[in-house]
Amino acid sequence: MVKAIANSNLLRHLFIIVLGILMLYPVLWLVSSSFKPNQLIFSEPGLWPKEWTFNNYVKGWAGFQGISFGQFFLNSAMISILCVLGNIITCSLAAFAFARLKFKLSKLWFALMIVTIMLPYHVTLIPQYIIFSELNWLNTYYPLIVPKWLATDSFFILLMVQFIRGIPRELDESAIIDGCNLRSIYVRIMLPLLLPALITTAIFTFIWTWDDFFSQMIYISKIDLFTVQLGVRALFDPSGSSDWGALLAMSALSLIPISLIFMFFQKYFLEGIATTGFK
Amino acid sequence: MKIKSARNSLASDHNRTAYLFLTPWLIGFFCLTLGPMMASLYFSLTKYNLLNSPSWIGLGNYVKILSDDETFRNSLFLTFKYVLFSVPLKLIFALIVAMILNKGLRGLGIYRTVYYLPSLLGGSIAIAIVWRQIFAGDGVVNDFLGWFGIKGPSWISHPDYVIYTIIMLTIWQFGSAMVIFLAGLKQVPTELYEASSIDGAGKGRQFFNITLPLLTPVIFFNLVMGIINSFQAFTPAFVIGDGRGGPLDATMFYTLYLYLKGFSFFDMGYASALAWIMLLIIGFLTAIVFTTQKYWVFYSDDQGGK
Numbered sequence: 001m002v003k004a005i006a007n008s009n010l011l012r013h014l015f016i017i018v019l020g021i022l023m024l025y026p027v028l029w030l031v032s033s034s035f036k037p038n039q040l041i042f043s044e045p046g047l048w049p050k051e052w053t054f055n056n057y058v059k060g061w062a063g064f065q066g067i068s069f070g071q072f073f074l075n076s077a078m079i080s081i082l083c084v085l086g087n088i089i090t091c092s093l094a095a096f097a098f099a100r101l102k103f104k105l106s107k108l109w110f111a112l113m114i115v116t117i118m119l120p121y122h123v124t125l126i127p128q129y130i131i132f133s134e135l136n137w138l139n140t141y142y143p144l145i146v147p148k149w150l151a152t153d154s155f156f157i158l159l160m161v162q163f164i165r166g167i168p169r170e171l172d173e174s175a176i177i178d179g180c181n182l183r184s185i186y187v188r189i190m191l192p193l194l195l196p197a198l199i200t201t202a203i204f205t206f207i208w209t210w211d212d213f214f215s216q217m218i219y220i221s222k223i224d225l226f227t228v229q230l231g232v233r234a235l236f237d238p239s240g241s242s243d244w245g246a247l248l249a250m251s252a253l254s255l256i257p258i259s260l261i262f263m264f265f266q267k268y269f270l271e272g273i274a275t276t277g278f279k
Numbered sequence: 280m281k282i283k284s285a286r287n288s289l290a291s292d293h294n295r296t297a298y299l300f301l302t303p304w305l306i307g308f309f310c311l312t313l314g315p316m317m318a319s320l321y322f323s324l325t326k327y328n329l330l331n332s333p334s335w336i337g338l339g340n341y342v343k344i345l346s347d348d349e350t351f352r353n354s355l356f357l358t359f360k361y362v363l364f365s366v367p368l369k370l371i372f373a374l375i376v377a378m379i380l381n382k383g384l385r386g387l388g389i390y391r392t393v394y395y396l397p398s399l400l401g402g403s404i405a406i407a408i409v410w411r412q413i414f415a416g417d418g419v420v421n422d423f424l425g426w427f428g429i430k431g432p433s434w435i436s437h438p439d440y441v442i443y444t445i446i447m448l449t450i451w452q453f454g455s456a457m458v459i460f461l462a463g464l465k466q467v468p469t470e471l472y473e474a475s476s477i478d479g480a481g482k483g484r485q486f487f488n489i490t491l492p493l494l495t496p497v498i499f500f501n502l503v504m505g506i507i508n509s510f511q512a513f514t515p516a517f518v519i520g521d522g523r524g525g526p527l528d529a530t531m532f533y534t535l536y537l538y539l540k541g542f543s544f545f546d547m548g549y550a551s552a553l554a555w556i557m558l559l560i561i562g563f564l565t566a567i568v569f570t571t572q573k574y575w576v577f578y579s580d581d582q583g584g585k
Contacts, residue, residue, distance in 0.1 A: 120511055128315050157304070
């Protein structure tokens with residue numbers, strides 16, 4: 001009896017460990033190959049490079065047409081940070097209004113907000129593109145950033161509405177009796193208590209913006225404005241003549257910001273997706 | 280009298296503050312969502328190439344798409360295939376691993392992290408490129424098959440197989456669903472298992488009569504979001520294929536076709552019609568899942584008894 005359980009425990013552990021290795025393998029392959037000389041990347045199957053080189057990183061970092069990957073990283077970081085700020089500020093303002101304030105047509109607006117969560121991006125894509133090109137915003141970061149400052153990621157509004165509903169109303173009521181107005185309730189009471197939801201929003205906005213290859217590709221074509229994703233894509237030639245060493249080195253680097261955020265904020269990820277069902 | 284005016288001023292303060300706080304969202308809603316939606320509905324009824332102003336052709340685009348567009352039919356079929364395989368398989372896999380991890384293993388935190396990481400990194404260009412290389416003719420998968428004497432094809436350049444490499448890339452990202460299932464499993468009251476095992480229920484019956492019903496709200500949510508999201512998948516098909524739908528249109532996902540029509544051929548009217556058909560299909564699928572929910576989704580009373 002005991003032996004059967006021990007055996008199944010062993011099997012279970014074995015399964016979990018093997019699966020874990022399989023899960024990590026693509027990432028490990030990427031990192032290890034980025035340190036191999038070009039001719040060994042596809043001929044040497046082992047993960048531990050027999051011959052180490054940093055040359056891939058040097059070549060990759062140099063970028064192309066005189067623009068280095070450092071510039072692409074700066075561009076991506078700037079876009080992502082501005083998007084994070086936009087989402088945090090405008091989504092929390094909207095969420096506070098929906099969750100706590102009584103106003104005309106509130107039910108209608110709330111219902112419309114919920115509907116936009118499910119709306120596929122493609123239905124608005126072409127007119128948005130036309131609007132932004134009429135504004136002369138092609139090859140600027142406005143088309144990527146401005147939507148976040150207009151609270152178009154309604155998913156996060158809903159997340160914060162639900163969070164605020166869990167905060168006891170007595171807190172706002174006693175603050176009103178103490179003479180606080182609604183604006184200072186938002187600033188002094190809601191924002192500090194909303195912090196976990198704000199961090200979840202910030203993390204996911206950062207990651208999704210960092211990885212948002214599609215919009216970046218549509219709106220950015222000048223190399224000095226390239227993001228990391230566009231830079232990696234430009235190093236990659238589907239017909240097969242890419243400089244694989246440089247490509248894999250920059251691919252590996254492109255994953256570092258997200259991995260770092262994950263390491264530092266793990267708790268928020270796991271709680272955030274468990275309570276809201278995010279990706 | 281004084282109370283009434285105080286109440287009035289409170290109400291108007293609420294109203295003013297609410298609309299002030301909602302201003303960014305309202306502008307976004309009208310200028311970036313509702314307005315563009317109406318505009319794309321209008322464009323879908325026109326011929327429009329960005330340079331000349333749109334010329335009205337009525338339902339012409341829709342008629343052409345539905346009656347005389349081989350690529351549309353292929354891409355729709357391909358996307359359905361992708362959704363039909365990747366969404367359920369990802370959920371089943373996530374549930375199985377969550378059940379195994381839920382048995383109170385040592386080092387749960389590490390495994391959870393390892394399994395979750397792919398769903399964070401999977402959307403990037405970098406991983407799509409790695410994936411392409413792993414399944415290439417000289418890639419690791421074929422090295423592995425070679426140990427057993429099997430000579431695998433180049434999975435990514437074979438029109439019959441490339442879709443399955445993209446499906447596997449999606450299943451590889453099962454970690455986020457798994458974390459949600461783990462949280463759901465923790466909330467199943469242990470008394471239910473104890474009571475049922477006193478009544479003589481085996482493990483299998485416990486799973487189908489207790490665990491699974493209690494997880495159905497989570498499964499439902501994941502199913503809906505999975506259908507909506509995977510219908511819009513773009514990056515994997517764009518990078519694992521050649522970016523133009525090849526080999527032989529085997530990576531021509533619906534969104535990729537829409538993108539090529541709009542941004543390579545600048546046929547904005549046609550692309551808008553494709554977008555509206557996509558909206559209708561997604562809406563229809565979501566509605567089906569929603570109407571079936573009363574037959575299989577179980578909401579316990581303390582969750583509001585919906």
